[in-house]
Amino acid sequence: MSYDNDNIFAKILRGEIPCDKVFEDDYALAFRDINPQAPIHVLVIPKGAYVDMDDFSANGTDSEIIGFMRATGQVARELGAVHGGYRLLANNGADANQEVPHLHVHIFAGRNLGPMLKRFDG
Numbered sequence: 001m002s003y004d005n006d007n008i009f010a011k012i013l014r015g016e017i018p019c020d021k022v023f024e025d026d027y028a029l030a031f032r033d034i035n036p037q038a039p040i041h042v043l044v045i046p047k048g049a050y051v052d053m054d055d056f057s058a059n060g061t062d063s064e065i066i067g068f069m070r071a072t073g074q075v076a077r078e079l080g081a082v083h084g085g086y087r088l089l090a091n092n093g094a095d096a097n098q099e100v101p102h103l104h105v106h107i108f109a110g111r112n113l114g115p116m117l118k119r120f121d122g
């Protein structure tokens with residue numbers, strides 16, 4: 001899939017729509033999810049134009065990938081999520097129900113998060 005410059009996170013990165021920012025550096029921006037699923041629910045996105053983890057892992061530069069990973073860990077630390085624990089989740093593509101076509105990693109924390117996925121009975 002090619003990158004859609006009009007996706008909502010691209011607009012947030014360009015400052016065209018607001019976000020509840022918690023962190024920013026050269027490689028990443030982190031902001032609170034508009035529809036939180038946990039007491040702490042923050043999205044971390046790379047500054048570069050990458051559709052998803054597949055795109056980023058294949059086409060991101062080493063600096064971008066390292067910078068994004070370090071930023072994600074730093075955000076979790078700054079949110080106070082390390083002691084109690086946290087979950088990272090990145091939906092990639094159709095079966096994962098990815099809604100926004102700009103790579104984002106969800107950070108969930110602040111309560112016991114339960115099982116990772118709904119039970120697979122198939």
Ligand code: AMP
Pocket residue numbers: 008019031032033034035036043090091097098099100101
């Ligand atoms: P995903 O299903 O992984 O693509 O998740 C997209 C996430 O983006 C959802 O959890 C939405 O609640 C969140 N979201 C969508 N629009 C915004 C926005 N303008 N600001 C913050 N979070 C948003």
